[in-house]
Amino acid sequence: MSDVMIEARALTKHYxxxxxxxxxxxxxxxxxxxxxxxxxxxxxxxxxxxLTCFIAPTSGTALIGGVDVFDDPLEVRxxxxxxxxxxxxxxxxxVLEYLDFVAKMRGFxxxxxxxxxxxxxxETSLSEVIGQEIRSLxxxxxxxxxxxxxxxxxxxxxxxxxxxxxxxxxxxxxxRELVRQIGRERTIILSTHNLPExxxxxxxxxxxxxxxxxxxxxxxxxxxxxxxxHYLVTVRAGADGAAPPMHAxxxxxxxxxxxxxxxxxxxxxxxxxxxxSDSKDLRPELFRAAVDSGTVLLGLERxxxxxxxxxxxxxxKGDA
Amino acid sequence: MRNxxxxxxxxxxxxxxxxxxxxxxxxxxxALGLLFWDNxxxxxxxxxxxxxxxxxxxxxxxxPAMTMGLLAEEKRTGTFELxxxxxxxxxxxxxxxxxGVVGLLVVLLALTITYPLTIASLxxxxxxxxxxxxxxxxxxxxxxxGIGLMASSFTxxxxxxxxxxxxxxxxxxxxxxxxxxxxxxxxxxxxxxSFGYHFDSLARGxxxxxxxxxxxxxxxxxxxxxxxxxxxxRWS
Numbered sequence: 278m279s280d281v282m283i284e285a286r287a288l289t290k291h292y293x294x295x296x297x298x299x300x301x302x303x304x305x306x307x308x309x310x311x312x313x314x315x316x317x318x319x320x321x322x323x324x325x326x327x328l329t330c331f332i333a334p335t336s337g338t339a340l341i342g343g344v345d346v347f348d349d350p351l352e353v354r355x356x357x358x359x360x361x362x363x364x365x366x367x368x369x370x371x372v373l374e375y376l377d378f379v380a381k382m383r384g385f386x387x388x389x390x391x392x393x394x395x396x397x398x399x400e401t402s403l404s405e406v407i408g409q410e411i412r413s414l415x416x417x418x419x420x421x422x423x424x425x426x427x428x429x430x431x432x433x434x435x436x437x438x439x440x441x442x443x444x445x446x447x448x449x450x451x452x453r454e455l456v457r458q459i460g461r462e463r464t465i466i467l468s469t470h471n472l473p474e475x476x477x478x479x480x481x482x483x484x485x486x487x488x489x490x491x492x493x494x495x496x497x498x499x500x501x502x503x504x505x506x507h508y509l510v511t512v513r514a515g516a517d518g519a520a521p522p523m524h525a526x527x528x529x530x531x532x533x534x535x536x537x538x539x540x541x542x543x544x545x546x547x548x549x550x551x552x553x554s555d556s557k558d559l560r561p562e563l564f565r566a567a568v569d570s571g572t573v574l575l576g577l578e579r580x581x582x583x584x585x586x587x588x589x590x591x592x593x594k595g596d597a
Numbered sequence: 598m599r600n601x602x603x604x605x606x607x608x609x610x611x612x613x614x615x616x617x618x619x620x621x622x623x624x625x626x627x628a629l630g631l632l633f634w635d636n637x638x639x640x641x642x643x644x645x646x647x648x649x650x651x652x653x654x655x656x657x658x659x660x661p662a663m664t665m666g667l668l669a670e671e672k673r674t675g676t677f678e679l680x681x682x683x684x685x686x687x688x689x690x691x692x693x694x695x696x697g698v699v700g701l702l703v704v705l706l707a708l709t710i711t712y713p714l715t716i717a718s719l720x721x722x723x724x725x726x727x728x729x730x731x732x733x734x735x736x737x738x739x740x741x742x743g744i745g746l747m748a749s750s751f752t753x754x755x756x757x758x759x760x761x762x763x764x765x766x767x768x769x770x771x772x773x774x775x776x777x778x779x780x781x782x783x784x785x786x787x788x789x790x791s792f793g794y795h796f797d798s799l800a801r802g803x804x805x806x807x808x809x810x811x812x813x814x815x816x817x818x819x820x821x822x823x824x825x826x827x828x829x830x831r832w833s
Contacts, residue, residue, distance in 0.1 A: 292833070329682040333831045354684045361682075365675030367607075369614040381603045382683045426679070 280306050282434055282464040283328065287337035290323050290488075297323040299488040300337070305481075307433075310460040312479030312496075313468035316592050320488040321468040322362055325438050328466070329359045341434060355383075358427030362438040364419050368412035372403060372422055375411060376429060383430040390429075397425040401455060417448035424455065435459065437467040441474060453478055472584045486592040501556075502587050508551040510563055511576035526570035527551060530562045546575060600685045604693025608667070609700040617666075622705055625652075625659045629709065643720025648712045649730040649800045653792070656738050657770050661762035663701055664745025665755040667694045668827065672753035687828045691820055695746055702738045706731060726802035733799030736812035737792055741766050743819035750823040766792075773797075 283305040290298040298320040305311045313321045326332045328339055330350035339346045341353045367375055373394070380390030398404050401421040406414055411422060420440065427435060440456065441449045456467065457478055469475060475482050476496050484492040484499075492499060512523050527536045527549060534554040538547055553559050560577055567574040612618035632651040640647070671677035680690060713727045741762070748761035773793030776784045788794050795808040 326678070331678055331682050331831070332833075351684045351686070354682055357682070359679070359682045361675055361678050363675050365677075365679050367611065367676055369611055370607075378603065378607050379683070382600060382685060384599075384684070 281340075282307050282309075282342055283466065284340040285324070285328070285337070286339065288324065288327060288334045288339060289336045290320075290327065290332070291335045296488050298327075298334070301485070301488070301490050302337075303483055303490060303493055305464055305466060307464055308460075308462070309481060310456070310465045310467070310479045312475035312482045313466055313485065314470065314472070314475055314482055314588065315468075315485035316470065319485045319592070321485060322438055323488075324485070325359075325361075325436050325466070325468065328353075328436055329357055330354055355430070356432055356434050358430065358432035358435045360423045360427045360435075360437045360440055362442070364423040366411050366419060366422055366426070369410065371408055371410050372414075373407045375422065376425060379426050380429050385430075393429050393431070394425075397428045400428065400459070401425045402451075415448075416443055417445070417451070420444060420448070420452055421455075424452070424459075428459065433463060435463055435465045435467075437465065439468055439470075441469060441471060449474075472588060476584060484588065484591050491591045492587075496584065499584055499587050502590075506553070506556070506579055508553070508559060508563060509576065509578040509580060510549040510551060510567070510574070511578075512547050512549070512567060513573040513575060514545050514547045522570040523547070523567060523572040524549065526566040526572070527563065530559065530566050532557055532559055532562070598689075600689045601693045601696065604685075604690060605696035605700065608694055608697025612663075612697075612701050617662075618701055618704075621659055621662050621701075622708065625655050625705060626708060628655055629712075633712065643716050643722045645713045645716055645722065645727050645730065646800060648709065649734060649796075652709060652734055653737060653796055653800075654770070656734070656741055657766045658763065659705070660702070660738060660741035661745045661748070661759045661766065663698050664742055664749050664762060665759040666749070667698060667746055668749040668823070669753050669755045669758040673755075681827075688824055691746070691750075691824045691827065695742065695820060698742050698746070699739055702735070702742060706734055706738070723802075726800065729802045729804050730800045732804065733796045733808075736799070736809065737796050740792075740812045740816045740819075743816035743823075747819040747823040747826075750826040 281304050283303075285301055285303050288298055288301045289296075301320070301324060303311075313324070315321050323332070327334050327346065328341060330346050330353050333347070342356045344352045344356070346353055367378075370378070376394045376398070377387070377390060380393055381387075383390075385393060398407060401424050403418070403421055403425055406418050411419065414422065424437075424440070427437070437456070441452055444452060453474065456465065459465070460478070467478070479496065481495055482492065482499055483490055492502075494502075510523075510527065524536060524538065527533060532553050532555055533551055535552040537550045539550050551559065551563065558579070560579060563577060564574065629648070629651055632655075633648050637647065668677065671680065681687070713722060713724070716722050717724075744765050745758070745762040748765070749755075749758040751761065752758050769790060770792045772787060772791040776788055776791065779787065789811070795811045798805055799808055
């Protein structure tokens with residue numbers, strides 16, 4: 278088996294006149310965590326449903342672990358652990374009863390199944406609720422049961438559709454940490470519309486918009502697209518309402534391309550907008566320049582490198 | 598085939614995890630009691646025929662209640678997606694669900710054994726027609742469950758599934774009563790589709806292969822349609 282675990286080839290899906298997915302091609306390699314990013318209705322869920330063989334693409338195909346989704350859906354499903362968007366579980370069952378069922382469906386006998394279950398219950402910290410009915414669990418625990426269910430058969434590939442939606446920040450942090458741990462040995466695709474999420478967990482980001490892939494980069498490369506960062510330096514104005522020594526001092530700092538005094542929001546302050554010539558962090562130098570020139574520094578801010586901005590640019594093109 | 602039993606077992610247990618099974622069993626048994634003892638002693642005969650006829654009618658209403666959620670509810674809540682993306686064939690899902698609900702039917706029929714037992718204590722009961730009657734109820738019930746499962750595969754709304762199944766059951770069950778008023782040529786064909794036509798001879802103690810073939814083939818047809826409708830999802 279090659280290193281490419283998931284290969285989508287020109288996936289297209291039409292629901293009647295609606296083009297849910299349009300000629301989407303991408304690859305995911307072993308050990309990679311791919312973030313699937315896009316506004317609601319962009320085609321994330323459709324792609325995941327195709328990769329798990331729940332629906333078939335209108336045209337194009339996908340290879341999972343080298344197996345075509347058209348040729349052998351059962352083999353594909355064996356290799357994949359899947360958590361759909363709304364975490365659908367049999368709420369009338371108890372957690373252990375449910376995991377027993379999943380293990381059985383995954384082809385384990387009772388004893389082997391129990392061994393696997395014990396392992397995933399530890400991984401997902403479910404032991405305290407193991408005997409409870411799923412309907413009585415909080416959203417966070419349900420999400421963990423959903424993950425446990427996807428992990429029982431130790432799949433080489435995990436497909437998680439918005440695993441963090443609807444969780445409070447603490448729960449989200451726990452699940453995120455869990456995904457990161459799991460992701461060390463596995464290939465993961467996770468969809469989200471939460472940007473910080475992607476930066477924290479994913480090695481690569483795929484942005485989809487209206488069924489098309491508009492970006493396929495590392496988070497850092499994407500940030501670079503936002504343009505270079507710039508700095509806002511706020512200093513106290515001199516007696517005459519300006520701060521000429523600071524202007525000159527900033528110009529002398531290495532790596533500064535351009536300095537412009539912009540309008541201050543408060544009286545008695547001057548704000549300089551500094552454009553650097555490279556991506557090196559200039560804040561220490563700017564601080565020292567202020568100190569050396571005897572200027573009182575009131576604020577120093579680095580702007581840009583904003584995934585959100587890139588996301589908006591890429592996904593709203595042509596909307597205006 | 599292993600998957601089929603796993604699914605059937607889960608389905609069967611889920612009826613008893615909630616209140617559904619208890620409600621259906623209680624209502625059917627209560628209604629049967631009222632309908633049966635009402636005129637039992639007027640017959641002045643130790644026969645269970647009436648029980649089979651009454652129960653056959655009650656199944657028209659009870660089976661759609663058993664099957665309405667089978668696929669519709671799973672589709673509505675999304676558990677269907679998780680189920681299908683396990684390494685399982687659509688046909689196994691259909692068969693598993695069918696056998697699971699047939700298990701509930703068996704429980705229901707087993708609980709009515711008190712009727713023949715009671716009648717046997719009151720008089721000299723001929724057990725032959727009792728067993729063939731149970732065979733008839735089982736086959737007719739299973740056929741209605743097949744119809745219900747098919748109805749449940751069409752929609753993600755349990756109520757719709759219930760009424761579609763009730764309608765089909767009702768037509769096939771009532772058909773027997775309308776045959777006399779239909780033109781003879783039509784009646785002789787339509788007769789074949791009537792539940793009563795096939796069930797009555799079994800309830801009388803006659804095991805005719807043609808009746809067995811009728812129930813089995815209608816069930817198989819319904820399961821095949823359910824399979825197609827579940828499978829179609831992939832290509833829609």
